[in-house]
Structures are given as C-alpha cells and as structure tokens.
Amino acid sequence: MINLETPRKFRGLVQQVHDVAEAFLRANSRKYDRAEHSYPHELDLLASLVDGMNDSGQSQGAGASGVRRDPAEEDSSVVHNGSNMSSVLSIIEMCWGDVGLLLSMPRQGLGNSAIASVADEEQLKRYERVWAAMAITEAAVGSDSASITTTAVKDGDHYVLNGEKIFVTSGDRADSVVVWATLDGSLGRAAIKSFLVSKDTPGIRVERLEHKLGIRASDTAVIVLDNCRVHESNLLGSPEIDTKGFAGAMATFDNTRPLVAGMAVGCARAALELTRELLEDAGVVMDYDRPLVAQSHAAASFIQMEADWEAALLLTLQASWLADNRRPNSMEASMAKAKAGRVGNAVTLRCVELAGTLGYGETELLEKWSRDSKILDIFEGTQQIQQLIVARRLLDLSSSQLR
Numbered sequence: 467m468i469n470l471e472t473p474r475k476f477r478g479l480v481q482q483v484h485d486v487a488e489a490f491l492r493a494n495s496r497k498y499d500r501a502e503h504s505y506p507h508e509l510d511l512l513a514s515l516v517d518g519m520n521d522s523g524q525s526q527g528a529g530a531s532g533v534r535r536d537p538a539e540e541d542s543s544v545v546h547n548g549s550n551m552s553s554v555l556s557i558i559e560m561c562w563g564d565v566g567l568l569l570s571m572p573r574q575g576l577g578n579s580a581i582a583s584v585a586d587e588e589q590l591k592r593y594e595r596v597w598a599a600m601a602i603t604e605a606a607v608g609s610d611s612a613s614i615t616t617t618a619v620k621d622g623d624h625y626v627l628n629g630e631k632i633f634v635t636s637g638d639r640a641d642s643v644v645v646w647a648t649l650d651g652s653l654g655r656a657a658i659k660s661f662l663v664s665k666d667t668p669g670i671r672v673e674r675l676e677h678k679l680g681i682r683a684s685d686t687a688v689i690v691l692d693n694c695r696v697h698e699s700n701l702l703g704s705p706e707i708d709t710k711g712f713a714g715a716m717a718t719f720d721n722t723r724p725l726v727a728g729m730a731v732g733c734a735r736a737a738l739e740l741t742r743e744l745l746e747d748a749g750v751v752m753d754y755d756r757p758l759v760a761q762s763h764a765a766a767s768f769i770q771m772e773a774d775w776e777a778a779l780l781l782t783l784q785a786s787w788l789a790d791n792r793r794p795n796s797m798e799a800s801m802a803k804a805k806a807g808r809v810g811n812a813v814t815l816r817c818v819e820l821a822g823t824l825g826y827g828e829t830e831l832l833e834k835w836s837r838d839s840k841i842l843d844i845f846e847g848t849q850q851i852q853q854l855i856v857a858r859r860l861l862d863l864s865s866s867q868l869r
C-alpha cells in the first residue's frame with residue numbers, strides 16, 4: 467500500500483531544505499527577477515553545500531542526479547522511499563523559495579538528470595562534477611521531439627554535430643550540454659541519440675539569451691553546433707540505431723516529470739500561504755467544518771484551491787514513489803505533471819485575484835509566482851502532451867495510433 471504522508475526519514479531533510487530555500491532563494495527572489503541575466507552568485511555557496519552533502523551521502527541523493535533507478539531496488543517485494551522521493555520533496559521546498567533560482571543551481575540541470583537516467587557506470591563517474599543543460603528543442607521542433615533535425619555524423623571515433631537548439635535552460639551558465647541529435651534523419655526516433663558536449667569543445671557556442679515572462683533568474687539560451695566534434699564515448703546510452711535507445715532517452719522524463727510537478731506544487735504552496743495570511747488579515751475566515759456554500763466566496767475559493775493543490779501533491783509523490791520502487795510510472799508521471807502544472811497556473815493566478823492590488827503589485831511576490839508557474843505547464847512536455855500520454859496509456863494505443 468502507498469502511504470502518501472511525507473516519509474518520516476525525510477522530514478529532517480525537508481526542514482533543512484526549507485530553511486535554506488528561505489535564506490538563499492526567497493530572500494533573493496525579487497532581486498534576480500529584476501536583474502535578468504545577471505549571475506546569482508549566492509547560489510555558489512549553496513551548490514558547494516549540496517555537493518558536500520552528496521559526497522557524504524547526507525542528502526540521500528536529493529537533486530538532479532537523484533533520479534537514477536538503482537538496479538538493487540528491483541525486488542518489488544521491498545517497498546521504500548528513495549532518492550526520487552527525496553529529490554521531489556527537496557524541489558518542492560526549493561520552489562517554495564524560488565523556481566528560477568532552483569533552475570539556476572549549479573550541477574542540478576536537466577542534463578544532469580539525463581546523465582543519471584541513461585549514462586553507464588563509467589560515464590557516471592566521468593561526469594560526476596559536470597553541470598549539464600539539456601538541448602532538445604529546435605526552432606521547428608518542440609513537442610514532437612522525434613522530429614529533431616540536428617545531425618550527428620560518425621567520423622572515425624568522433625561524431626560531428628550540426629544544428630541549432632533553442633530555449634536551453636542554463637545553456638549559458640552550465641559547463642556542458644546534453645544535445646539530442648539524429649544519426650539518420652530518415653529513420654525517425656530510432657536514430658535519435660543524446661551526446662554530452664562540453665562547452666569548451668570547438669564548434670559549440672551560445673548565440674543569445676532570451677528575455678522571458680517568468681523564471682527570469684534562470685538563463686535560457688540559443689545554442690549553435692557548427693561542425694562540433696565530440697568523442698564517441700560521449701554518446702549516452704547505446705550507439706545502435708534502434709527504438710530502445712530513444713525509449714531510454716524518453717524514460718528520463720518518467721523520472722524528471724515528477725520533479726517539474728514538484729516545482730509547480732512548491733510555487734503554488736508559496737502563493738497559497740501568502741494569500742491565506744492576506745485573507746485572514748482582511749477578516750476572511752476559512753471554516754473547514756462548514757459547507758463551502760455557507761462561506762464567503764473568498765473562503766470557498768481558497769478551500770477549493772487547497773483541495774486541488776493537495777491532489778497535485780499526492781499525484782507527484784505517487785509518481786516518484788513508483789520510480790523509487792522501479793515500477794512503471796510513465797502514466798502517473800504525466801498525470802502528476804498535467805495536474806500540478808494546471809493547478810500551479812490556476813492557483814497562482816487566482817491568488818493574484820484574491821489579493822487584489824497586493825496581488826498585482828510588486829510589493830508582494832504573488833504576481834511573480836503567477837508568471838513563474840506558467841513555464842511548469844510547458845517545458846518537459848506541455849499540458850496537452852501529458853494528456854496525450856495518459857490517453858495512450860489508458861487506451862493502450864501507440865504514439866503513431868494516437869497523436
């Protein structure tokens with residue numbers, strides 16, 4: 467049976483991360499929202515602390531690399547909460563602090579999660595200290611990632627990469643990028659591979675940075691690959707042209723979508739907490755023992771939002787629990803991301819409305835949270851794509867049968 471309370475063994479970690487989020491992230495939230503593209507140097511110290519905790523095993527695997535599924539956990543008779551759960555719980559707290567700053571944490575990129583998910587043991591060791599962004603999206607390719615046009619051509623013991631990637635989170639600050647490219651454009655998803663490209667490799671360059679609606683603390687880059695030669699040992703997963711490789715790369719998302727859901731849950735909780743304070747200061751009473759129809763509209767709205775938020779949290783915990791226990795979670799990961807993304811958007815925007823001028827002005831962070839939360843319903847698979855994945859699983863249809 468799945469117990470969906472915060473596991474006792476992680477309660478200390480959650481409190482610790484919460485304190486850190488308050489001191490380092492929330493405290494600098496507005497500063498880096500205004501100073502888009504300036505480097506949040508406060509995070510360097512924090513990143514060293516996380517590295518130290520990872521080295522000493524104290525963090526219990528929390529963070530981007532915590533998403534590896536341990537083969538030792540294959541015995542399904544033993545259920546436990548592991549690093550996927552501790553990662554998601556940490557991310558909820560960090561995003562209660564600030565989503566953009568969490569996304570800017572050194573060595574905690576989506577590329578790091580991809581490495582953790584698909585790299586072999588030798589690569590894991592080699593890439594232990596890298597900070598890796600993830601570059602899938604192209605100007606003409608977003609949701610349909612199987613159609614990417616960036617090419618990888620074998621030349622001796624190297625691959626030569628050519629193409630342009632857009633909207634790469636941490637693409638400027640990270641020292642490496644996991645680049646998705648095709649070995650043969652005519653062979654579809656079977657020929658798509660991911661490569662770890664160090665940013666000091668000749669032929670890779672950051673073309674420009676985007677100005678954005680939200681998560682302004684996080685840098686978002688356009689990256690050009692111009693005859694960029696990477697050694698064959700930098701290919702993550704199998705070099706064979708087969709659909710297993712692409713399925714393996716996509717499996718990264720089964721591990722990372724619960725994390726993005728956790729980001730939405732954390733950001734929405736920040737908005738709910740502040741809105742509760744503001745409403746209570748204004749004399750609104752939330753009474754959990756009375757029917758909603760007998761309460762003020764503000765109180766009823768708030769209680770409904772809390773219920774929706776809790777559903778998002780529970781789906782998120784369920785998806786990460788399944789990952790920890792090596793059970794298939796593709797559908798649950800998409801359910802969690804769809805629900806949390808949608809709830810995150812709705813809650814943060816409704817909180818702006820409920821708080822009136824305080825919601826819209828810059829003296830509070832409510833307007834910022836409504837901007838920050840939007841991306842969580844877009845990247846790593848949009849709302850519509852998550853619903854498509856859930857529908858395919860429920861109806862037992864393949865991606866070509868239901869598109």
Ligand SMILES: Cc1cc2nc3c(=O)[nH]c(=O)nc-3n(C[C@H](O)[C@H](O)[C@H](O)COP(=O)(O)OP(=O)(O)OC[C@H]3O[C@@H](n4cnc5c(N)ncnc54)[C@H](O)[C@@H]3O)c2cc1C
Nearest residue numbers: 600601602603607608609633634635845846848850851869
């Ligand atoms: C701030 C930010 C950071 C990002 N970071 C990264 C990153 O680090 N790495 C990376 O590779 N990418 C990143 N992205 C890109 C992001 O993953 C894509 O924007 C996303 O996958 C959607 O692709 P698209 O924007 O091309 O939209 P499209 O795929 O063109 O979709 C447009 C609309 O159509 C809908 N749609 C598309 N296909 C279907 C369908 N079959 N059925 C129903 N509806 C459909 C979508 O849901 C969406 O509403 C980032 C984007 C942003 C804005």
